[in-house]
Amino acid sequence: MHPEDWPLTYEWLTSPPQFTQTASGMGAGTYLAVVTDSIGCKDSLLVQVPENKAHNDYTFTTSCLNEPAFFSGMTDYPGSVTWKWNFGDAASGQSNIATGQNATHIFSSTDSFLVKLYLNGGCATDTLVKNLSESVKPTASFSYSQDKLFATAPVNFTYTGSPVAEWQWDFGDGNSSDEANPVHVYKLKDSYELFLYVTDEFGCKDTTNGSLEIDDAPAVFVPGGFTPNDDGINDHLIIPSHGLQSCDFKVFDRWGALVFHSGDPAFMNNNGWDGSLNNIRLPEGAYAYILNGKMESGKPVIKQGFVNLLR
Numbered sequence: 001m002h003p004e005d006w007p008l009t010y011e012w013l014t015s016p017p018q019f020t021q022t023a024s025g026m027g028a029g030t031y032l033a034v035v036t037d038s039i040g041c042k043d044s045l046l047v048q049v050p051e052n053k054a055h056n057d058y059t060f061t062t063s064c065l066n067e068p069a070f071f072s073g074m075t076d077y078p079g080s081v082t083w084k085w086n087f088g089d090a091a092s093g094q095s096n097i098a099t100g101q102n103a104t105h106i107f108s109s110t111d112s113f114l115v116k117l118y119l120n121g122g123c124a125t126d127t128l129v130k131n132l133s134e135s136v137k138p139t140a141s142f143s144y145s146q147d148k149l150f151a152t153a154p155v156n157f158t159y160t161g162s163p164v165a166e167w168q169w170d171f172g173d174g175n176s177s178d179e180a181n182p183v184h185v186y187k188l189k190d191s192y193e194l195f196l197y198v199t200d201e202f203g204c205k206d207t208t209n210g211s212l213e214i215d216d217a218p219a220v221f222v223p224g225g226f227t228p229n230d231d232g233i234n235d236h237l238i239i240p241s242h243g244l245q246s247c248d249f250k251v252f253d254r255w256g257a258l259v260f261h262s263g264d265p266a267f268m269n270n271n272g273w274d275g276s277l278n279n280i281r282l283p284e285g286a287y288a289y290i291l292n293g294k295m296e297s298g299k300p301v302i303k304q305g306f307v308n309l310l311r
Contacts, residue, residue: 009036028052028123054124058117064137064204068104073117077124084120088113107134135202138162142196142208149214151189152243152296157182161206164198172212186214187296220244220301222291225308228275236272237307239291241265244301247293251307254285265293275309284309 012023013032023031028051034044054077063069073083085098091108098105107113117128141161149155159167159180169177171184172192186192195209220241228235239249244265251260251273259277262268275282286306293301 007038010034011036051123054122054126056117056119056124056126056128058128058130060115060130060132062135062203063107063132064135064202065110066106066137067204068106069132071103071105071115071117073101073119075119075124077122079122079124081119081121081124084118086116086118088115107132110134110136133202135200135204137204138164138198138200138206140164140196140198140206140208142210144212149186149212150218150242151186151214151216154183154185155212157184159196159198161198161208162200164200166199168197170195170197186212189214189216216297218242220291220293220295220303222289222303222305223307224305225310226272226275227310228281229311236274238270238272239268241269243296244269245294245296247291247301249291249293250289252288252290253282254287256288259287281311282309284311 010019010021011034012018012020012026013034014023014026018024023033026049028049031047031049032044033047034042036042054075056073056075056077058071058073060072061070071085075081081101083099083101085103085105087096087098087105087107089096089105089107092105095105112131112133115130115132119126119128139162141159143158143160145156145158146153157169167178167180169179169182169184171177171186172194173186173188173190175184177184192212192214193209194212195207197205197207199205218241220239222239223237226234226237237251239247247263247265247268249260249262249268250258253259259282260273262273286308288306289304291301291303295301
């Protein structure tokens with residue numbers, strides 16, 4: 001056709017037909033285009049529209065040794081597709097091959113594996129390859145220092161398992177910690193189930209647990225004597241206790257005069273009385289004491305008696 005034959009008309013044999021110079025919305029296939037000039041002469045052309053390449057992909061979860069990895073294939077191709085997986089793990093035998101859009105596999109060792117997904121079906125036909133690294137599952141374990149555990153006494157926990165990146169302790173009493181080696185205080189006598197959850201740098205996890213028996217805090221103990229002679233042995237009147245929340249401790253000489261007073265449980269547990277009054281050493285003898293206090297559990301403490309000061 002030549003310019004003098006214009007105007008031209010167009011017909012695309014689509015469904016429905018289109019009567020413009022350009023056609024749109026045409027799926028894959030072969031189409032006939034017919035052009036007619038002003039005197040009725042026609043010409044035609046077969047136009048091949050190829051299928052668009054489908055977008056394919058697959059995802060997988062982090063895998064740890066002896067645990068399954070999960071694989072999921074994806075495509076936007078609307079037609080029928082067959083799926084075939086090759087996990088690159090020949091040592092796993094027949095389980096190295098799987099079919100279906102989704103699959104699982106337990107790898108036979110710690111290594112890097114080339115996982116291939118074969119898709120077959122029209123424009124979805126494709127081969128996808130990704131690398132997956134298999135990790136060793138960590139081993140969680142812990143210890144604690146005390147042989148006997150008491151309410152209100154600190155318990156020192158130590159992580160003793162394989163190297164990990166994260167720790168999560170559940171002490172069984174509503175409290176937790178993300179430290180590697182935490183210190184925890186149980187408030188009440190009871191049996192507690194402790195859980196430790198760990199995660200390594202590859203995301204592999206492990207869990208361990210243990211039962212703890214927490215006894216009542218021991219009774220507040222006031223020694224019967226002390227020897228403040230600067231030999232570094234028993235030089236102070238110490239009142240060892242855990243969980244003594246408050247106290248009123250008084251010491252009197254034989255005439256009933258107050259020679260020492262403390263309202264600080266921590267001071268009495270760590271420093272105590274050195275046997276002096278106003279920095280003057282008191283003589284040897286029996287000194288009366290009165291202790292009124294309360295444990296963190298709410299239990300009252302009332303003690304009185306005599307303590308011997310010996311030099």
